[in-house]
Amino acid sequence: MAMDARPTPAIAVETLVKRYKSALAVDGISFALPAGSVTGLLGGNGAGKTTTIAMIMGLVTPTSGTVQVLGAAMPAQRYRVLHRMNFESPYVDMPMRLTVRQNLTVFAQLYAVPDVAERIATLAGELELTEFLDRPAGKLSAGQKTRVSLAKALLNRPEVLLLDEPTASLDPDTADWVRARLERYRVEAGATILLASHNMSEVERLCERVIIMKKGKVEDDDAPARLLARYGRATLEDVFLDVARGRGERREVAE
Amino acid sequence: MSNANADTGFEFSFNRTAAMVRRYWYLLISSWPRLLDLVYWPTVQMLMWGFLQLYVSQNSGYFAGAAGTFIGAVLLWDILFRGQIGFSISFLEEMWARNLGNLMMSPLRPVEFISALMIMSIVRLAIGMIPVSLLAIAFFGFNLWSLGLALVAFFINLILTSWSIGIFVAGLLLRNGMGAESMAWTIMFLFLPLTCVYYPVAVLPHWLQYVSWCLPPTYVFEGMRALLIEHVFRTDLMLAALGFNVVLFAAASFGFVKLLESARVQGSLLQAGE
Numbered sequence: 001m002a003m004d005a006r007p008t009p010a011i012a013v014e015t016l017v018k019r020y021k022s023a024l025a026v027d028g029i030s031f032a033l034p035a036g037s038v039t040g041l042l043g044g045n046g047a048g049k050t051t052t053i054a055m056i057m058g059l060v061t062p063t064s065g066t067v068q069v070l071g072a073a074m075p076a077q078r079y080r081v082l083h084r085m086n087f088e089s090p091y092v093d094m095p096m097r098l099t100v101r102q103n104l105t106v107f108a109q110l111y112a113v114p115d116v117a118e119r120i121a122t123l124a125g126e127l128e129l130t131e132f133l134d135r136p137a138g139k140l141s142a143g144q145k146t147r148v149s150l151a152k153a154l155l156n157r158p159e160v161l162l163l164d165e166p167t168a169s170l171d172p173d174t175a176d177w178v179r180a181r182l183e184r185y186r187v188e189a190g191a192t193i194l195l196a197s198h199n200m201s202e203v204e205r206l207c208e209r210v211i212i213m214k215k216g217k218v219e220d221d222d223a224p225a226r227l228l229a230r231y232g233r234a235t236l237e238d239v240f241l242d243v244a245r246g247r248g249e250r251r252e253v254a255e
Numbered sequence: 256m257s258n259a260n261a262d263t264g265f266e267f268s269f270n271r272t273a274a275m276v277r278r279y280w281y282l283l284i285s286s287w288p289r290l291l292d293l294v295y296w297p298t299v300q301m302l303m304w305g306f307l308q309l310y311v312s313q314n315s316g317y318f319a320g321a322a323g324t325f326i327g328a329v330l331l332w333d334i335l336f337r338g339q340i341g342f343s344i345s346f347l348e349e350m351w352a353r354n355l356g357n358l359m360m361s362p363l364r365p366v367e368f369i370s371a372l373m374i375m376s377i378v379r380l381a382i383g384m385i386p387v388s389l390l391a392i393a394f395f396g397f398n399l400w401s402l403g404l405a406l407v408a409f410f411i412n413l414i415l416t417s418w419s420i421g422i423f424v425a426g427l428l429l430r431n432g433m434g435a436e437s438m439a440w441t442i443m444f445l446f447l448p449l450t451c452v453y454y455p456v457a458v459l460p461h462w463l464q465y466v467s468w469c470l471p472p473t474y475v476f477e478g479m480r481a482l483l484i485e486h487v488f489r490t491d492l493m494l495a496a497l498g499f500n501v502v503l504f505a506a507a508s509f510g511f512v513k514l515l516e517s518a519r520v521q522g523s524l525l526q527a528g529e
Contacts, residue, residue: 020522054525057360061519075519079266083362091525092356095282095348102281109274110361136285152357 008071010035010160010192011056016065018051018216025051027216028065033192033209035159040203041196042236043213044244049196050091052213053162056194057087069160081160083111088153089164090146096138100129100148103137104155111156123151127181143174150178154185161185163195167202179205200237210236212243219243267370271363275371279345280378293383297333301387304329305395324483325453326397330388331409331479332452334380335472336443338417339424341379342372343439346425350433359524365515372425373418380414405482408493409475415500416471417443419507426507426514430523452476471499 009032018026026048033039043049054060055067058075066073072080094103101120108116124130127147132140137148146166153161166182167175179202186193186206197203203210204224212220212227220227220243224236231239283289308325349355358368388399399406420442427435449463450472456464467473474496478489518524 018522025522050525051522054522059356059359059519059524060522061516079362079364082360085360087360089356091353093353094357095278095352095354097285098278098281102278106274106278106281107357107361109277110271110358110363112268112270112362 007035009033009068010037010070011194012066012068013052013056014066014068016052016055016067017063018048018055018060019063024216026055026062029213029216029218030065031211031218031221033194035192036186036190037209038186038193038195038207040207040210041194041213042198042200042203042210042240043196043219046215047213048216049213050164053087053164053194053196057085057162058082083156084158085160085162086111086153086156086158087162087164088146088149088166090149090166090168091164094137094145094148094152097136099134099136100124100140100151101133103148104151107152108155113155119155120151123154127151142169143171146170146174146178150181157189159189159191161191161193163193163197165197166195167197167199175199175202182206200235200240204236212240214243266364267366268362268364272367272370272374275363275368276374276378279348279371279375282348283379283382290382293337293379294386297330297337297383297387298390300329300333301326301391302394305391305397309395323395323397324480326391326395327399327402327479327483328452328476330384330391330399331413331475332447333384333387334410335413335417335446335450337380337383338376338414339420339443340440341376342418342421343424344379345372345375346421346428347436347439350428350436355429355524365511369422369425369511372421376417376421377414402482405478405488409479412471412475412493412496412500415497415504416446419500419503420446422504422511423507426511429518430514430521432523446470446472449473450476455480469499471496471503474499 011033013032014030015028016026016030017024017028029048029052041049041052051060055062056069056074058078061075068074070081070084072078098106104120104123105116108119113119120133121130124133127150129144129147129151132144132148137145140148150166153163163182167178170178182193183206185191193206195203195206208223210220210222210224210227211218222230227236227239228234231242233239233242304325308323349358391397391399402409424435424439424442427438449467450470451459451467452472456467456473456477459467474492478492478496481487481489481492
């Protein structure tokens with residue numbers, strides 16, 4: 001019998017459905033993300049991005065379908081892989097009264113990070129947090145808080161990194177700085193990154209593949225350049241608007 | 256022991272539990288009002304009931320012979336009440352801080368989270384109750400510590416009940432979000448009349464006594480009165496309390512697991528701060 005030589009995807013989503021009472025949040029989506037890839041998950045409000053990411057993280061149980069992360073079925077086998085994953089989102093905070101160092105120390109211990117002090121010092125240096133380490137997290141600016149959240153997300157050198165709006169509410173300069181750090185981490189660690197964002201330039205810059213969701217379904221799924229060609233648009237933002245507003249039939253291009 | 260590849264939520268890591276205790280300790284020492292709050296209300300309660308008992312005992316032969324029952328009841332009630340509040344407040348801190356998502360996405364198991372909350376309830380209780388028990392000696396000559404092994408039995412039974420209620424309330428908070436916050440503050444007061452903190456069970460209507468005897472703290476407060484008034488330590492009452500506590504703890508843990516499962520199905524963990 002022939003063996004399947006294809007590598008196991010880092011994230012595999014198969015006919016995933018999530019229904020909340022009468023509302024269908026995610027409607028039978030499927031995709032597989034190879035290890036080391038960076039994928040953008042695009043969609044308007046209520047498209048199902050956050051619910052999809054929550055199911056990948058094991059925070060929400062699917063109504064039907066399957067999610068596998070690093071070979072583990074989520075949420076049933078989540079404790080096999082949670083120490084190899086991490087996430088960053090503006091919708092969760094670090095405890096405000098604890099200093100940055102205290103917060104990172106607690107999370108490092110939770111993730112069983114070796115040489116905690118050294119790891120925190122390294123990350124603080126890379127993310128320019130050294131001067132804030134002993135300041136309460138609640139007294140930092142939005143940009144500084146995002147950097148702290150990013151430091152927490154990178155503490156355990158995750159193989160799978162889930163980012164929900166990583167640059168929301170940041171000024172363009174700080175947002176650009178965060179993107180540069182993410183790019184560097186991806187290159188250094190070979191991590192698989194799934195990025196939910198409304199920022200099209202961010203997606204164009206970081207992602208080699210874009211999944212566009214609308215009303216719980218995958219509306220399109222391809223490389224940014226191919227999407228631009230297929231929709232005959234100059235920017236991903238125009239592609240996104242075409243999909244969101246249901247206009248501009250996509251044009252199939254010959255292979 | 257910790258095993259990173261294990262596939263069960265029932266695995267236990269002392270290191271992760273210690274991380275959470277460390278997190279709550281950092282929080283506690285960062286705020287002197289939080290520390291003061293632990294001592295303030297138990298002190299007020301003890302002084303109020305202590306002076307009331309002093310007044311009543313001077314005017315009643317029975318209460319003169321029952322010296323210390325009010326203060327003893329206040330202090331033991333505080334173990335029950337503060338034990339649960341200490342547990343629930345630590346849990347609520349995560350919701351107030353919008354940190355629950357970080358924890359739920361970390362390798363922290365529910366059993367480790369719960370264990371850390373239990374440890375913190377004892378730490379908070381110790382910070383509040385030790386000074387108050389010393390003040391009771393100074394003001395009224397009532398030495399809680401002189402109860403010796405009986406105090407240990409009382410404490411174990413009361414703290415087990417408080418943890419059971421705390422675990423169930425944590426499940427309600429996960430499932431229903433901050434809409435269930437008021438339960439954390441008020442649920443234990445249902446136990447105040449039913450567990451006969453300040454009066455014997457015999458005072459209750461006959462049918463209500465059956466309900467009362469199903470609650471573990473009832474045995475503790477009856478046991479305290481037997482010790483202070485009749486000078487008899489009732490082992491039978493303590494064993495009965497322990498039996499009911501085992502059932503209550505198992506039921507609360509089962510309820511927590513089911514509520515957590517339901518929260519995952521309903522997507523409540525995504526809006527845990529609302």
